[in-house]
Amino acid sequence: MAELLEIDIATGAQTEFVDITDKVKLSARQLEVKSGLLIIYCPHTTGAVTINEGADPAVKRDIIAVMNQIVPWHFDYRHLEGNSPAHVKASLMGESVQVIVEDDRLMLGTWQKIFFCEFDGPRKRRVWVKAIRS
Amino acid sequence: MAELLEIDIATGAQTEFVDITDKVKLSARQLEVKSGLLIIYCPHTTGAVTINEGADPAVKRDIIAVMNQIVPWHFDYRHLEGNSPAHVKASLMGESVQVIVEDDRLMLGTWQKIFFCEFDGPRKRRVWVKAIRS
Amino acid sequence: MAELLEIDIATGAQTEFVDITDKVKLSARQLEVKSGLLIIYCPHTTGAVTINEGADPAVKRDIIAVMNQIVPWHFDYRHLEGNSPAHVKASLMGESVQVIVEDDRLMLGTWQKIFFCEFDGPRKRRVWVKAIRS
Numbered sequence: 001m002a003e004l005l006e007i008d009i010a011t012g013a014q015t016e017f018v019d020i021t022d023k024v025k026l027s028a029r030q031l032e033v034k035s036g037l038l039i040i041y042c043p044h045t046t047g048a049v050t051i052n053e054g055a056d057p058a059v060k061r062d063i064i065a066v067m068n069q070i071v072p073w074h075f076d077y078r079h080l081e082g083n084s085p086a087h088v089k090a091s092l093m094g095e096s097v098q099v100i101v102e103d104d105r106l107m108l109g110t111w112q113k114i115f116f117c118e119f120d121g122p123r124k125r126r127v128w129v130k131a132i133r134s
Numbered sequence: 135m136a137e138l139l140e141i142d143i144a145t146g147a148q149t150e151f152v153d154i155t156d157k158v159k160l161s162a163r164q165l166e167v168k169s170g171l172l173i174i175y176c177p178h179t180t181g182a183v184t185i186n187e188g189a190d191p192a193v194k195r196d197i198i199a200v201m202n203q204i205v206p207w208h209f210d211y212r213h214l215e216g217n218s219p220a221h222v223k224a225s226l227m228g229e230s231v232q233v234i235v236e237d238d239r240l241m242l243g244t245w246q247k248i249f250f251c252e253f254d255g256p257r258k259r260r261v262w263v264k265a266i267r268s
Numbered sequence: 269m270a271e272l273l274e275i276d277i278a279t280g281a282q283t284e285f286v287d288i289t290d291k292v293k294l295s296a297r298q299l300e301v302k303s304g305l306l307i308i309y310c311p312h313t314t315g316a317v318t319i320n321e322g323a324d325p326a327v328k329r330d331i332i333a334v335m336n337q338i339v340p341w342h343f344d345y346r347h348l349e350g351n352s353p354a355h356v357k358a359s360l361m362g363e364s365v366q367v368i369v370e371d372d373r374l375m376l377g378t379w380q381k382i383f384f385c386e387f388d389g390p391r392k393r394r395v396w397v398k399a400i401r402s
Binding site: 234 | 311344355362
């Protein structure tokens with residue numbers, strides 16, 4: 001039985017939140033987790049994963065807008081690749097989330113969706129989905 | 135043996151950190167986890183969970199004060215419900231924490247307490263506590 | 269078989285990110301995790317753990333510089349120990365990370381390293397490493 005799957009994501013903008021909830025749910029079915037945890041892990045250092053409201057796309061837009069205000073584009077950065085703001089945002093958002101699985105069902109709140117956070121795109125990205133059964 | 139419990143929380147202010155450590159410890163006993171992990175998960179998108187100092191209530195007051203300064207109340211928000219700051223704070227704090235259990239004991243640091251973070255209250259809230267045994 | 273190990277860290281500055289990746293890898297071998305999760309947990313309330321780029325030391329320098337700009341040193345703080353900025357940063361970064369283990373190998377992205385984040389040093393610190401096998 002597989003324990004680990006990969007989800008491929010093609011981001012289309014410099015900064016973008018991509019709803020990956022349906023892909024994670026598909027992974028949960030493929031991993032055949034009845035009860036336990038799913039870990040959704042981003043192996044990139046200029047991307048992240050977060051859970052927030054998915055019904056109104058204005059919510060992710062507002063989160064991105066505030067992140068862009070909090071973390072300055074122009075600053076005394078030393079990292080020469082020019083993507084330091086993306087690294088800061090990645091650590092602030094976090095590289096992984098965990099979702100409870102119970103009775104074969106991903107336990108998300110009513111309004112919760114899982115987002116891949118692109119902070120240095122557009123790029124080809126991936127997240128890993130790991131099953132822990134309980 | 136139960137794997138998942140729910141903790142009910144009634145918040146009393148717009149922004150508030152509620153110490154839920156004792157309730158989580160009670161859940162750990164009810165879940166009979168000897169060794170493993172407890173996942174404390176917030177299913178709301180304008181609330182969060184964090185771990186920080188609980189001895190001096192000024193610490194949570196100071197964290198809230200800085201969060202309110204970092205995330206502007208007035209901004210070019212598009213989400214029409216008017217609670218975008220709460221959504222931003224939820225993603226910055228994170229929707230879940232994990233605590234190690236060893237020898238029937240929740241492994242918290244000396245000063246650590248587990249807080250439910252209310253960013254759009256007062257409301258009736260809940261968090262889920264999931265046991266992973268090792 | 270051990271389930272939990274402790275890593276000792278001596279920080280050398282007020283604010284500093286210490287790369288603990290090699291120590292975590294050694295713990296993974298000692299814990300003999302073939303497949304599962306490693307939880308890296310900081311029991312301190314003025315420290316944290318994060319995962320970010322480790323190849324160029326300018327990245328951690330830039331993250332620290334922005335954190336110091338976001339969280340003011342001088343503010344209407346009430347906590348009398350004078351380290352409220354460290355408490356805020358600890359909650360923003362998060363007190364733990366989880367890393368997937370597969371085929372005896374820690375699944376980190378190409379550029380990812382695990383950092384202990386000191387926000388109120390220099391001090392003697394420790395993190396706990398817990399194994400969840402799958």
